[in-house]
Every structure is written in structure tokens, then in C-alpha cells.
Amino acid sequence: MKPDDELARETGTEIDVSLSALLDGELDATSAAELRARLVVDPVLAERTARFGEVDGQIRGLAAEAPDADRLARLRAALQIRLDAEPDGAAREGGTDSSRGRAPVPRPRRDRRSWLRTVAPYAALLAAGLALYFLGGSRGFRGLLRPEPRIAEIASPAPLDGPASPAPVRDAGSAVLESGRTARSTAADTEVRARSRADVAPDSIDASGEDPVLDSLSDEELAVALQLDVLADLDEIENLEVLELLAQLDAPEPL
Amino acid sequence: MSELDPDVEKMLAFRAGDDSAFDELYSRWAGPLLRYLERMVGDTGTAEELLQEAFFRVHRARARYEAQARFSTWLYHIATNLALNELKRPRRRHVHESDDTAVTGDSMPRIDDIVDSRRRGAAVERLLDGLPERQRMALWLAAAEGHSYAEVATILDTTEKSVKALVHRGRSALVAGLGAAGAVVALPRGRSRAANAADPTR
Numbered sequence: 001m002k003p004d005d006e007l008a009r010e011t012g013t014e015i016d017v018s019l020s021a022l023l024d025g026e027l028d029a030t031s032a033a034e035l036r037a038r039l040v041v042d043p044v045l046a047e048r049t050a051r052f053g054e055v056d057g058q059i060r061g062l063a064a065e066a067p068d069a070d071r072l073a074r075l076r077a078a079l080q081i082r083l084d085a086e087p088d089g090a091a092r093e094g095g096t097d098s099s100r101g102r103a104p105v106p107r108p109r110r111d112r113r114s115w116l117r118t119v120a121p122y123a124a125l126l127a128a129g130l131a132l133y134f135l136g137g138s139r140g141f142r143g144l145l146r147p148e149p150r151i152a153e154i155a156s157p158a159p160l161d162g163p164a165s166p167a168p169v170r171d172a173g174s175a176v177l178e179s180g181r182t183a184r185s186t187a188a189d190t191e192v193r194a195r196s197r198a199d200v201a202p203d204s205i206d207a208s209g210e211d212p213v214l215d216s217l218s219d220e221e222l223a224v225a226l227q228l229d230v231l232a233d234l235d236e237i238e239n240l241e242v243l244e245l246l247a248q249l250d251a252p253e254p255l
Numbered sequence: 256m257s258e259l260d261p262d263v264e265k266m267l268a269f270r271a272g273d274d275s276a277f278d279e280l281y282s283r284w285a286g287p288l289l290r291y292l293e294r295m296v297g298d299t300g301t302a303e304e305l306l307q308e309a310f311f312r313v314h315r316a317r318a319r320y321e322a323q324a325r326f327s328t329w330l331y332h333i334a335t336n337l338a339l340n341e342l343k344r345p346r347r348r349h350v351h352e353s354d355d356t357a358v359t360g361d362s363m364p365r366i367d368d369i370v371d372s373r374r375r376g377a378a379v380e381r382l383l384d385g386l387p388e389r390q391r392m393a394l395w396l397a398a399a400e401g402h403s404y405a406e407v408a409t410i411l412d413t414t415e416k417s418v419k420a421l422v423h424r425g426r427s428a429l430v431a432g433l434g435a436a437g438a439v440v441a442l443p444r445g446r447s448r449a450a451n452a453a454d455p456t457r
Contacts, residue, residue: 020423024397026404048430055429056398058379062294063399067286075289076281079307083314 262326
């Protein structure tokens with residue numbers, strides 16, 4: 001073989017490109033004949049051709065290593081499974097394809113009926129909720145669960161010895177408290193109020209109208225007395241304040 | 256030319272409803288195409304996936320198939336695009352690290368390693384894997400598969416002139432790698448990475 005520096009003279013030259021094309025059968029007849037004639041008289045070029053031929057032979061040797069038949073059969077079976085499983089026209093997204101045979105990637109179509117089936121219960125629930133709300137008037141849902149207290153009931157003081165009748169504070173409070181708790185709380189509330197009225201003489205109520213018994217109870221104690229379920233509920237605490245305020249209004253007028 | 260290609264006739268028969276024609280095309284081309292894909296992506300499992308995808312697309316495109324070229328040209332065009340897309344994925348970059356670079360320096364095996372190789376074919380295989388992907392594809396398609404430059408140009412979406420240059424550069428790189436004892440295998444030196452990227456023939 002010739003030294004590389006000698007061969008390098010030919011590398012990258014037009015004749016070298018033509019030599020490569022000759023091996024691939026890509027030279028026209030005239031150019032191929034001229035190049036073959038030169039190979040006869042140019043040992044450097046002949047050596048170069050021999051090396052190209054050797055490389056091509058090695059590449060063809062790699063290509064001649066046929067894949068195992070069982071492997072190809074397994075791949076064919078896998079392909080058939082995919083062909084059977086995927087709808088016609090489906091193809092993996094990604095990669096370009098020839099415009100002559102490109103298969104579009106289908107988008108999954110949603111069943112409108114199944115969509116409606118999913119949404120319909122929620123829509124019906126929402127409609128029912130709105131209907132209940134508007135039927136309840138300005139008090140919303142509470143208006144449906146408990147009648148609107150009349151102004152007269154709120155304004156008129158309850159009789160001191162009338163345990164059966166609901167105290168005005170309860171009527172007013174029911175506008176604020178959850179109605180579900182109202183009935184349960186009424187008895188306890190009445191008990192507290194009866195205790196306060198029994199233990200404390202009417203004249204012990206100070207001029208400001210504040211009930212010293214109620215004032216002496218902490219929110220927690222009052223909540224226990226009223227049998228409120230969730231002491232930590234801030235709404236309940238706020239409601240207790242309202243109760244206290246209404247209790248003050250309910251107090252007898254100072255003489 | 257298309258009308259004379261027996262594989263085109265099989266594809267047309269498959270389009271007309273002859274499912275056995277598809278099996279014949281698979282039997283004829285699955286092996287060479289799998290070898291080609293293995294050589295291009297450098298990973299057996301990925302090559303198998305791409306083979307399946309290529310034939311899947313052929314199957315699905317049968318209704319719109321038009322005999323504009325040899326069947327193998329169309330098939331390899333599909334497979335090549337799939338392989339090129341696969342090579343663009345970051346997780347595949349390690350397979351052929353020198354895809355976008357000249358085959359020089361650290362990106363190629365030392366020639367000593369190649370000379371010491373017991374099998375010259377293994378040395379060629381390593382050198383081939385080190386070529387830029389389009390050089391590798393062009394050289395393989397022309398030298399191993401026997402495709403014409405025009406067909407390779409169709410497969411690679413380029414011109415015949417570019418294919419001629421790609422094949423020559425790839426072949427020269429392999430010759431240099433095999434013949435230059437004691438030197439680092441290299442393509443023509445002095446080419447920067449930017450120059451390689453700017454050269455559409457690479």
C-alpha cells in the first residue's frame with residue numbers, strides 16, 4: 001500500500017469523488033471509461049480504489065448479516081397485534097413521513113352522550129338547589145327550613161314564667177343560628193334563662209340592661225349550656241355574641 | 256421505473272385488498288431494513304420499534320399509496336425519517352455522540368484500538384457508527400443496500416449532488432480510519448463544528 005501522505009493528495013479532490021461514484025455505478029459511461037483508463041496507469045489511484053473497495057466489502061459484510069428468522073417472525077406477530085388493536089389510520093405521533101403515504105394521527109373522539117350523562121346529574125342538582133334558594137326568599141335556604149320570625153315576636157318580651165313559650169331571644173336567634181340546632185338549643189336556652197331569672201332577682205339586673213348571669217358565662221360555658229356541637233366553630237362564637245346582644249334587648253326595662 | 260418494480264406491484268396488490276402481498280413485502284424487506292435501522296440508531300430495541308412503526312405506516316397508507324418510486328425507496332424514506340427523529344431525541348444522543356461533529360479527536364476511537372481489533376469488519380463497524388448520521392445513512396444505503404444516488408436523495412430529502420458528497424466523505428473517512436496506522440481517525444481536518452453544521456452536505 002502507498003503511504004498515506006501520497007494517497008492524501010487525492011483525498012478530497014474531484015477525482016476522488018469520481019472514484020467513489022464509480023464504485024457506486026453513478027458515473028456516466030464516458031466519465032467511467034476515462035477513469036478506468038487512468039486507473040490502469042496510475043498506481044496511486046488504483047491503490048485508493050482498492051481501499052474504497054475494501055471498505056465497501058466490509059460494509060456489505062455487515063449488511064449481509066441477516067437478522068434471525070425467529071426474531072423477524074416475532075416482530076411480525078407484534079406488528080399484527082398492533083394492526084388489530086389500533087383503528088385504521090392510526091399512527092404513532094412524531095416523525096415525518098412521505099407525503100405519498102402519510103397516515104394522519106387520529107384524535108380520540110368523545111362520545112357526546114357519555115359527556116351528557118356525566119354532566120346531567122350535576123346540572124339537575126344545581127337547578128334543584130337554585131329552586132330551593134329562590135323559594136326560600138331573602139333568607140335563602142333557612143327560609144324554607146324555618147318561618148321568618150315576625151317583627152312582633154322579636155320586639156315583645158317573653159313572659160318570665162312561660163317556659164313552654166319560646167323566648168324571644170330564641171326566635172331572633174333562630175334567624176341566625178342553624179335551624180337544625182334551634183330545636184335542640186331551645187330547651188337548654190330556656191333552662192339558662194329560667195336559671196338566670198330564678199337565681200337573680202329582676203332588680204339585680206343593672207341599669208344598663210346587661211344580664212349578669214349571661215355575662216358571667218364564658219362563651220364556652222354558654223355553648224355547653226346551649227348544647228352547641230362545635231365549640232371551635234367561629235360561626236357559633238359569632239352567634240353567641242348575637243345571642244348575648246338579643247338577650248340584652250330582652251332584658252326588662254329598668255325602673 | 257416504478258411499474259417495473261415487483262415490490263411496487265405487491266404494494267398495489269395490497270392496496271387492492273391482497274393482504275398476502277403485505278406479508279411478502281415484510282418478508283422481503285424487514286431484514287435489510289432492520290439492519291439499516293440498527294446501524295443508524297445504534298440500538299437493537301429502538302430499531303425494532305422503528306421497524307414496526309415503518310411497516311405499520313405502510314399498512315395504514317395502503318389506500319393512498321401511489322407508485323412514484325421503488326417501494327424500497329418509499330419504505331426507507333419512512334424509516335429514515337423515523338430514525339432521524341429518534342436520533343434527535345436527547346436520550347438517544349449518547350448512541351452516536353458524533354452525529355453533529357466531524358469525526359475527529361475524542362469522538363472517534365483511537366486507531367490503535369482499531370488496528371488491534373481482530374476483525375476488520377468490527378473496525379469498520381465502529382468507524383461507521385462514528386460517522387455523522389447523514390453520511391452514515393448515505394454510505395449505507397449506497398454501498399450496502401445498493402440504492403442509487405437518486406433514491407438516496409429521495410430517502411434523505413436532499414439532492415443527488417449532496418448524496419455524492421456524503422457518500423464520498425463517509426467512504427474516505429472509513430478508508431482513513433482503517434489505513435492511517437498510529438493516527439487519530441479523522442475526516443479532513445480543520446473543519447470546525449460550526450462549519451460542519453453549516454454544511455448541508457453533512
